[in-house]
Amino acid sequence: MKNKYIIIAITGLAISVSSCRKGCTDPAAENYDARAKKSDNSCEYVEPADTTSSVNLVITHLSGSQTFAMNTDYVDGFGNDYQFTRAQMYLSSPKYMDENMNLISAPMEYALVSPSQTTYAFGTVPGDAHIHMMDIAVGVDSVANASDPGTYGADSPLAYQSPSVHWNWNSGYIFIAIEGVVDIDGNGTYDAGETFLCHVGLNSMLAVNSGLLAHFNSVPGQTHNIELDIDWSGLLTGIDLSVDNSTHTMDNMPLATTVSNNAANVITIHQ
Amino acid sequence: MKKLVYILLIWTGVSSCRKDFDLPSYQYRLDTPAHFPEMELPEDNPITPAKIKLGKLLFEDVRLSKNESVSCASCHFSQNAFSDTVAFSVGLYGQNTLRNSPPLFNLGYHPYYFKDGGAPTLEIQVIAPIHNEIEMDMNILEVCDILNTDGDYTRLSQEVFNTEVTPFVVSRSIATYLRTLVSANSRYDRFIEGDESALTSIEKEGLSIFEGKANCVACHSGFDFTNYSFQNNGIHLSYGDLGRRLITGLPEDDAKFKVASLRNLSFTGPYMFDGSLVSLEEVIEHYNSGGMNHTNQSDDVYPLNLTENEKQALLAFLLSLNDDNFVSK
Known part of the structure; x- marks a missing residue:
């Protein structure tokens, strides 16, 4: 038994x-x-052939036609001396078009750009395309703008940053953060309190730089550098910094709107 | 022997054929009464006892502020239903905050946060005071660097999130702790659950006025006595605070603020978005007067013509919404 x-x-x-x-x-x-x-974790996979081409943005930072530098004197359109102490902007939402202006599929990308860095990885394009023209936005799209920075990996431009580029009174990102000093009284020195600050960010203020003639043929597995110029002083076009020098967007919408409108024209193909 | 064989058979079958998936960690179940809805939790932030502990530690830690003088608890006192006792709290370097510190309870039910609804989730909201120049003036990345030198935090963070302290860890932990601050044990709650004797006759009369003549329920409805809408209640004729307009930019949202809960009012004064009313008698008198007729004033704020007895009854009912057990936590 x-x-x-x-x-x-x-x-x-x-x-x-x-x-x-x-x-x-x-x-x-x-x-x-x-x-x-x-x-038993033994699965093996064949690496798919890379059919895409990586894109880098290679940026020349300018103030007008001069090379940009922090803490350097510039003059606004109203004769006021000023210097930048902070300059950051988000670039996103690349759109690529062929010669017939057909849209070429490309993933959403983000870069947090500042003058201290020239090269930014900016996603991919199909590996056998002729890119004729591109659009690029200053700011982030509405979906990303409503997202939680805490959910992104530390390397993501959308993660929390220092200094912060996420509002502390609202959800959403600061699309453009420029700060500096301005000689308001024209006495030749930057006295205490003579500052400017423009923090711009709201879905409606996404500024698209359109029709940039990128002109390149993508090659699978290779990286293509798109060379761009950013004119940081161009963000302040038409602004008299001695009288209108502070916006967190909602507390001075006219100034924020001017900066946002300017942002649609500050990026060009590098000459 | 026969028993042993069958146990062995069952064990081998079960253990060897178990599917590959991660078992969820032990989750904390919020103790809420039947007349409260089920609290929806974010998928990426289940509640666990260890996470509550970590969140409470962070909530009370002054190292979240620039000069280590301010913690979340500095403006949210547990004995005051996690609100402050002054109109504007004192933040960093003696600066005053711009709005009255809100009480913290039943937050897991709110559809958005801040009095203007600027933060869509609790996880985003809890980081904002850390970055705010008046409140804590720190950067969350600096906070994480500091906390990662503290063995207690790194151990807890590893235990709960299997990582060092990150913004994700801080935001999820504090948000989790806040979600556990549930206030649902007032005498009114016991009345709703069927205990007729939980309210006195004058309190029941006050409830009748609350729902009837005074029509407070137009905005202060539901289990938490708020419909979470944005309203101007006519407390001022002109405001130095844009309210909801700060978020939407719309003139029709000017000076509108999220409707506050009416629970725990004995502990949460002064009242209104700016703490401009010190007593509940003043609050009732304000609504009885019909407000100041601000452009965006709610149609539900109008002269009530309450008698003195009706005001007393209404006040009595409001006080029945106090949850003494909650404030003694």
């Missing part, structure tokens, strides 16, 4: 072991084992 139970137990164990074979359980894998019931 006892032997009977031992036989049942051994049989059960054998059935259990054989029916619960380990192996690769992913049908998409090269070594898929249809008899495997439990994964």
Whole structure:
């Protein structure tokens, strides 16, 4: 009688072991084992051929036609001396067009640009395309603008940054953050309190730089550099910094709107 | 022997054929009464006891502020239903905040945060005071750097999130702690659950006025006595605060603020978005007067013509919404 139970137990164990074979359980894998019931992490995959071309933005930072530098004197359109102490902007939403202005599919990308850096990875384009023209936005799209920076990896431009580029009174990103000093009284020095600050960001203030003649042929597996100029002083076109020098967007919408409108014209193909 | 064999058979079958998936960690179940809805939790932020502990630690930690003088708890006192006792709280370097500190309870039910609804989630909201120049004036990345030198935090963070302290860890932990601050045990709650004796006759009369003649329920409705809408209640004729307009930019949202809950009023004064009314008697008198007729004043604020007895009854009812157990936590 006892032997009977031992036989049942051994049989059960054998059935259990054989029916619960380990192996690769992913049908998409090269070594898929249809008899495997439990994964042993052995799945192997064939690397798909890279059919895309990577894109870098290579940016020349300018103030008008001069090379841009922080803490350097510039003059606004109303004769006021000023210097930048902070300059950041988000670039996003690339759109690429061929010669016939057909849209070429490309993923959404984001870059947080500042004058201290020239090269930014900016996603991919199909690897066999002729890119004739591109649009690029200053700011981030409405979906990203409503997202939680805490959910992005530390390397993402949409993650929390220092200094912060996320509003502390609202959800959403600061699309453009420029700050500096301005000689308001024209006495030749930047006195205490003579500052300007423009923090611009609201869905309606996404500023698209359209019709940039990028002109390149993408090659699968290779990286193409798109060379752009950003005129940081151009953001202040038409603004008299001695009298209108502070906006967090909602507290001075006219100034924020002017900066946003200017932002649609500050990016050009590098000459 | 027979028993042992069957146990062995069952065990081998179950253990060897278990599917590959991550078992969820132990989740904390919020203790809410039947007349409260189920609280919806973000998919990426389930509640666990260890996360509550981490969130409470962060909530009370002054290292979240620039000069280590201000924590979240500095303006949100537990004995005041996590509100402050002054019109404007004192933030960093003696600066005053711009709005009255709100009480913190039943937050997991709110559809948005701040009095103007500027923050869509609790996870986004909890980082904002850290960055605010008046309140804490820190950067969340600096905060994480500091906390990562503290063994207690790094151990808890590893235990809960399997990572060092990051903005994700801070935001999820504080938000989780706040969601557990549920206030649902007032005498009114017991009345709603069927205990007729939980309210006195004058309180029941006040409830009748609340729902009838005074029509407070037009805005202060539901289990938490707010419909979470944005309203101008006519407390001023002109405002130095744009309210909801700060978020939308729309003139029709000028000076509108999120309707506040009426729970725990004995502990949460002064009242209104700017703490401009000190007593509940003043609040009732304001609504009885019909407001100042601001351009955007709600149509539901109009002269009520309440008698003195009706005002007393209304006040009595409002006080029945106090949750003494909550403030003693």
